[in-house]
Amino acid sequence: MGVNQIGDRVAQTEGEARERLAAIVEQMGKAAGRFGVLSLPPRLVAVSKTFEADAIRPFLRAGQRVFGENRVGESKEKWPGLRGEFPEVELHLIGPLQTNKVRDAVATFDVIQTVDRDRLAEALRAEMDRTGRELPVFVQVNIGAEEQKSGIAPSEAVKFVERCRVQHGLQVQGLMCIPPDGAPPGPYFAQMVDLGRRAEVPELSMGMSGDFPTAIELGATLVRVGSALFGQRA
Ligand SMILES: *Cc1c(COP(=O)(O)O)cnc(C)c1O
Numbered sequence: 001m002g003v004n005q006i007g008d009r010v011a012q013t014e015g016e017a018r019e020r021l022a023a024i025v026e027q028m029g030k031a032a033g034r035f036g037v038l039s040l041p042p043r044l045v046a047v048s049k050t051f052e053a054d055a056i057r058p059f060l061r062a063g064q065r066v067f068g069e070n071r072v073g074e075s076k077e078k079w080p081g082l083r084g085e086f087p088e089v090e091l092h093l094i095g096p097l098q099t100n101k102v103r104d105a106v107a108t109f110d111v112i113q114t115v116d117r118d119r120l121a122e123a124l125r126a127e128m129d130r131t132g133r134e135l136p137v138f139v140q141v142n143i144g145a146e147e148q149k150s151g152i153a154p155s156e157a158v159k160f161v162e163r164c165r166v167q168h169g170l171q172v173q174g175l176m177c178i179p180p181d182g183a184p185p186g187p188y189f190a191q192m193v194d195l196g197r198r199a200e201v202p203e204l205s206m207g208m209s210g211d212f213p214t215a216i217e218l219g220a221t222l223v224r225v226g227s228a229l230f231g232q233r234a
Contacts, residue, residue, distance in 0.1 A: 010055040010231050017058035020229050021046075024212075028223065031216035040202065040221045045092055047208075047226030050233045053078055059229065060086045068113075068224050070095025072105050079108060094176070094205075094224055096150045099123040106133055113138040113176045113205055116152045118160075121168040136173040138205055139164060141195060143188045144180035151177065154195060161199040174203025174221065185211045189218040 011017040021044075028042050045068040048056045056067070056078070065088050069075040075091065083089050092111040102123045105112060115121055115137045128134050139161050142151030152160045157175065164170040175196050179188035189206055196204050196219075207215025209228035216223060227233060 010051065011058045011229075014058045014061040017064070017229075018062040021059065021062055021064055024225055024228060027213055028216055031213040034217045035219060042216050042220055043222050045094070045205070045222055045224045046229050047094065047224050048078075048230060049074070049095070049226065051230050053082055055230060056082060057085075060089070066090045066092065068092040068094040068226075069109075072097065072101040072108060076104050076108050092224075102127050106131060106135060109135065111136050111138070111173070114140045114150065115164060115170070115172075116140045116142075116150055116160075118163065118168070121164050121170055125168045125170060134171065136171045137164070138174045138176040138203070139172060139199075139201075141175050141177045141192065143177040143191055144183070146180055149178065154191065157195050158199045161201065172199075172201055174201045174205055175199065176205035176222075178208075179206075179211075186214055186218065189215050189220070193219045 011020055024044060028044065032042055043066060045066050046059055046064050047068040049070045067089065079091055090110045092113050093105055093109045094113045097105055097112065097114050097120060099120055106127045112135055139157065140151040141154055141157045142149050143154055145153060161172050164172050175192055177192050179185040192204055192206055203221040204219055205222040205224060206220045207223040209225050212223040212225055
């Protein structure tokens with residue numbers, strides 16, 4: 001459990017959601033101060049996976065607009081209705097994407113954070129050409145080189161970003177990672193900073209409820225926070 005764990009209760013009211021958001025944003029600001037001058041101030045992606053529309057709505061009412069989800073099917077059910085109520089929502093896909101779900105993903109999301117192979121990059125290019133809907137993407141890096149995790153190998157990441165841009169014509173906005181469980185994340189975040197510089201991307205999506213201040217201190221521009229806002233997932 002992360003230091004920001006607030007228990008298993010969902011926020012019932014807009015006021016409660018506002019308090020939780022303010023607490024996270026305050027910690028983000030302090031961490032950003034420790035990092036120093038940022039080209040982009042860090043932004044909060046509220047990770048609402050597994051939570052129903054009723055648990056998400058207080059956060060929308062409290063002003064949060066950027067959300068992350070890890071499943072295409074779940075998002076396709078939940079978000080069109082919420083977008084009808086709050087049209088300025090920006091929805092990020094932060095979970096693995098299979099090529100047969102690319103059509104739904106491009107229709108449902110505004111940013112795809114998990115591009116990690118050429119076949120997927122090609123499928124996204126084709127779908128964006130077909131629909132005329134151009135989505136910025138992040139390249140997911142398997143920063144701990146873990147067998148079971150998705151993401152491009154760190155040693156391949158810079159070349160892959162280049163192929164995404166030149167060969168697949170994707171607008172690569174940054175790199176994204178999930179560091180290994182149970183190890184201090186700092187060294188992995190530092191490796192991401194180095195890869196991001198070499199790949200010449202403006203953004204880094206790293207840091208979750210348990211470690212987002214560390215990620216920001218090292219240079220994250222997007223943090224993905226779920227349980228510290230919404231409560232413990234079932
Ligand atoms: C679930 C998830 C998060 C949020 O995790 P918390 O620990 O609940 O903040 C962030 N990133 C990804 C990719 C996730 O799947």
